[in-house]
Amino acid sequence: MRLLIPLFIIILGMLTGAAVCALFKETATGFRLSVLAGGFGAFVGLLIRDALDITAGGVLGGAILAAILGAMLFAAVVNAVFGRIGQ
Numbered sequence: 001m002r003l004l005i006p007l008f009i010i011i012l013g014m015l016t017g018a019a020v021c022a023l024f025k026e027t028a029t030g031f032r033l034s035v036l037a038g039g040f041g042a043f044v045g046l047l048i049r050d051a052l053d054i055t056a057g058g059v060l061g062g063a064i065l066a067a068i069l070g071a072m073l074f075a076a077v078v079n080a081v082f083g084r085i086g087q
Helices: 004-024 028-052 058-086
Strands: none
Touching (some): 004 028, 004 058, 028 058
């Protein structure tokens, strides 16, 4: 059970990365990068939340919020960089 919850949150981050990619209208390569960046961003968002001991939103709500914000940030940066390199 300890491994399932972070896995679900990282999958939520991957879905968020895919949604951000749809906003940027990128290609299949950009989609793969966005999904990976979303998963990584969700993990980093959780790490930052734990390191700074942020308790906003409660235990579960704060974790989901941190994961989604981290995924959105990382996926947006990856899409912005990938979009500029691709042109």
